[in-house]
Amino acid sequence: MRIAVYEFLTATRRGCDPQSPEHALYREGRAMHDALMADFGRIPGCCVSSLSDLHNLPEDTDLVVIAPETGGLLAELVRCRPSPLNATVEAIELTTDKARLAEHWQHHGIPTPTTTQRPPRADDSFPMVWKPRDGAGSTDTFLIRDPAGLATAMAQCPSHHDMIVQPFIPGCAASVAFLCGPRQTVPLIPTFQHLAVDDRLHYTGGELPLPEALAERAVRLAQRAIACVPGLRGYVGVDVVLGEPTDGSGDYAIEINPRLTTSYIGLRVAAAFNIAELWWRIARGEPVAADAAHWQPGRVRWNTAGTIARA
Numbered sequence: 001m002r003i004a005v006y007e008f009l010t011a012t013r014r015g016c017d018p019q020s021p022e023h024a025l026y027r028e029g030r031a032m033h034d035a036l037m038a039d040f041g042r043i044p045g046c047c048v049s050s051l052s053d054l055h056n057l058p059e060d061t062d063l064v065v066i067a068p069e070t071g072g073l074l075a076e077l078v079r080c081r082p083s084p085l086n087a088t089v090e091a092i093e094l095t096t097d098k099a100r101l102a103e104h105w106q107h108h109g110i111p112t113p114t115t116t117q118r119p120p121r122a123d124d125s126f127p128m129v130w131k132p133r134d135g136a137g138s139t140d141t142f143l144i145r146d147p148a149g150l151a152t153a154m155a156q157c158p159s160h161h162d163m164i165v166q167p168f169i170p171g172c173a174a175s176v177a178f179l180c181g182p183r184q185t186v187p188l189i190p191t192f193q194h195l196a197v198d199d200r201l202h203y204t205g206g207e208l209p210l211p212e213a214l215a216e217r218a219v220r221l222a223q224r225a226i227a228c229v230p231g232l233r234g235y236v237g238v239d240v241v242l243g244e245p246t247d248g249s250g251d252y253a254i255e256i257n258p259r260l261t262t263s264y265i266g267l268r269v270a271a272a273f274n275i276a277e278l279w280w281r282i283a284r285g286e287p288v289a290a291d292a293a294h295w296q297p298g299r300v301r302w303n304t305a306g307t308i309a310r311a
Contacts, residue, residue, distance in 0.1 A: 002060055003040050003085070003280070006051040007033035008067035008077065024304060025068060025136070028262050031306030032066055035265055039276035046280075054080045062280075064234070066260045068136035069096035074259060084181070084233060084283040087258035091231030095256040096134050099164050105253060108228040111221070112253045113166040119154070120165045122147050127168040129201070134162065136257075138195075138203045143168060149199060156199075169252050171243040174210060175263055176222035178236045179275070179293075181282035185226070189270065189295050190218040191263050193239065205303035206263050208270055209295070217248045225253040235279055237261035266302040269310070270295050 007029045009015050015026030033050065040048040049061075054077065057063060063083040067074045075092040082088070087095075095101050102115035113129075120130050130153055131141040140163075142153040157163070173193040179186045190210045196202040210218060222238035237257040243250020268275055272294050281288055299311040 001043075001046050001280075002058065002062065003046060003048045003064065004051040004057055004061050005033060005036050005040070005048065005064045006054060006066070006077070008065075008073065011050075011052045025139070027305045029066060031265050031304070032260050032262060035268055035306070036064065036066075036260065036276060039268060039274055040280075042274055043277045043280065057081055062283075064260070069134050069257075069259075070132065070136055070139075071134065072096075085279070087180075087233050087236065088231035091229055091233075092258045095229060095232075095258045098131075098133050098135075098255065101256060102164075102166075104228070105225065110225050110228065110253050111251060113169055116165045117163070118165065119163065120144055120150055122150060124165065125167060129166045129168050130157070130163055131166075132162060133164050138201050141201045143197060143199060143201050152199060169241045169243070169254075171241040171250060171252075172210075172214060173239070173241055174214065174218045175206070175237055175239050175261065176218050177261060177263055177267065178222070178226060178232075178238070179279045179282045180226070180232045180234060180236050182233075182285045183287060184282060185223075186278070186282060186288065186293055187219050187223065188267055188275070188293055190215045190222075191266060203262070203304065205301065206266055207299065207301045208266060209299070213246065214242055217242055217251055221248065221251050221253055225256065229256065232256075232258060234258075234283055235260045235264070237263060262302075262304055265306050266300045266308065269302075269308050270298075270300045272296050 009026045009029035010033050015022030064085045065077045075089050078086050079089050099117045105112045127145045144150050176190045177188040192207040194204045196204050239254040241252050301309045
């Protein structure tokens, strides 16, 4: 079999300069690209290549696309060459539009923060989150605590166009990744999301495992969140916030990432199997055992540059 990996930022060299505002996204992209190349390369009989131009892809090659959602970029790239290893364009367009996804979730009874597409106002309830409608990597994600913070955010944001407002949801930030195929969907072990919080929210990395009770709640909510979205295929990440009530009544679905996410960096270290191989088998419709995804004991922490720590 032949598999090609196209990671937009490394392929185009955007953000490779450490002084670039996109450098953090570039580092995440590089770490994901390198990890996935290594793991597909470990599959017997697999020829894996790193692609710099989607137009040079041989017809007998399956494609994995990793790219930010911003500006419809991910959907545009997948449209060039659909692949069973990626979500459909329709699923990408729905899930990467945070306002549209929130409306879709509300229609299907999935708990998610109230989402408004307009600039924040002084008469809104604080604290609130103001972020791009199609953002990636927590770029330009403002945490506004009071009217003074509102003025600061309004001055710092380069454009008020296509931004959304949501109430800030306190709790444990977590994510659940799924391997999705035509016959089954397999959840991977849930992870903590580490967020640096000042006047903005910054994703700095993650950690696993979650305590069992929290992990069960995270998977249960994330499964509901993706079940109502047709066309999700391949590696799909769901961000959730787990509230204080132990019955899950304070839990909220926040976002769906229909692509490889940075959590893969830590998940692959904790896995007692090759995630990339299982991804490929599920995408092809092969039946896999319920215990195909099994994990090594111990804690794993990672940052956005791909640095791993085990405990």
